[in-house]
């Protein structure tokens with residue numbers, strides 16, 4: 001009897017979402033022939049980047065070498081840049097001249113951080129969003145003798161084809177880390193008295209993706225540490241000594257640390273797969289609204305709001321379970337359950353765990369400031385790194401969620 005050919009499944013991107021999908025699929029190697037495409041042969045652990053910038057963590061410690069993982073999980077690897085997807089002919093086109101055919105495509109190529117959208121960024125701005133930028137900030141801090149520090153997220157734009165919360169800043173957690181870690185670092189160096197730390201947000205509410213129970217403890221800690229806040233400020237320009245906003249106002253600034261606008265990669269729009277702002281619109285199984293073989297997971301997906309690793313992981317599980325059901329390999333239906341779960345490093349022994357789903361009409365909303373939260377962050381980062389991008393086992397995650405649900409019910 002002739003064996004059925006394996007289904008060709010291509011994953012674009014080996015970040016949080018792509019690696020999770022690969023690992024979830026690896027029990028089904030007898031059914032799929034998986035190829036991962038990435039422009040790098042490592043996966044970048046973005047949540048650890050503030051430590052590269054502010055705590056002397058080496059850049060190599062936030063790179064997870066991926067080719068050995070692809071071999072272990074019997075996936076092929078194409079090192080290259082995807083330049084176009086030909087959805088009619090089910091092909092992925094790479095800059096190295098190769099074309100990959102697929103039966104299923106998982107787009108997991110993340111969001112582009114558009115530094116050049118902010119005038120003056122390349123000369124005067126700094127960020128923690130990529131490894132090169134975090135390392136550049138680290139070098140700058142060695143020469144920083146105190147002054148006015150301004151940190152915040154620039155405004156990002158999202159389309160309207162799917163029903164997702166409208167956020168002006170897709171991820172303000174790193175700003176929370178920068179402001180507290182900077183405060184800690186400057187105190188350690190004896191430079192806090194010579195410095196100010198000012199935060200801005202493009203939204204009317206800083207941390208607009210959570211509720212008051214999560215926000216208030218953060219606001220209290222900011223007040224205690226002398227960190228000031230300006231909301232409703234859309235960054236347009238960084239100069240040698242100021243940051244300038246769209247309403248014409250400006251803040252004095254010796255060091256600007258920003259999250260640039262997030263934008264969708266151009267190859268998505270060029271391939272006719274994006275919404276009005278280029279993000280990939282999908283249903284809640286992560287399947288493209290117009291193409292049955294294409295799924296999108298992680299930051300690139302228009303439903304991913306806010307843009308968080310935690311949501312990327314959930315979306316990878318949802319998409320893989322949907323594909324397995326379609327292939328008759330499993331009955332499991334993983335639901336899309338977006339929620340904010342992040343642990344903000346505050347420097348020293350401190351961190352704050354934020355858990356909230358009120359943005360999606362849920363009832364959980366909390367912030368927990370504790371050295372135990374710091375321990376959890378360190379353990380998570382170490383585990384993620386040393387297991388090459390694996391999440392803690394499902395039983396551990398379920399136990400933690402059970403605990404959080406007991407404490408996180410919103411006080412009315």
Ligand SMILES: Cc1cc2nc3c(=O)[nH]c(=O)nc-3n(C[C@H](O)[C@H](O)[C@H](O)COP(=O)(O)OP(=O)(O)OC[C@H]3O[C@@H](n4cnc5c(N)ncnc54)[C@H](O)[C@@H]3O)c2cc1C
Nearest residue numbers: 013015016017038039046047082109110298299308309310
């Ligand atoms: C500083 C910082 C701290 C954060 N902290 C947290 C946190 O504590 N908790 C949390 O949940 N989230 C956090 N996030 C958000 C989280 O990092 C992202 O949501 C997550 O990385 C998204 O995963 P992804 O797989 O969608 O995209 P990415 O991680 O960006 O991965 C995309 C992959 O696709 C590849 N790629 C892109 N385009 C192409 C192309 N054209 N061709 C080939 N390959 C391509 C890239 O090389 C990359 O490997 C943080 C983000 C930042 C910036």
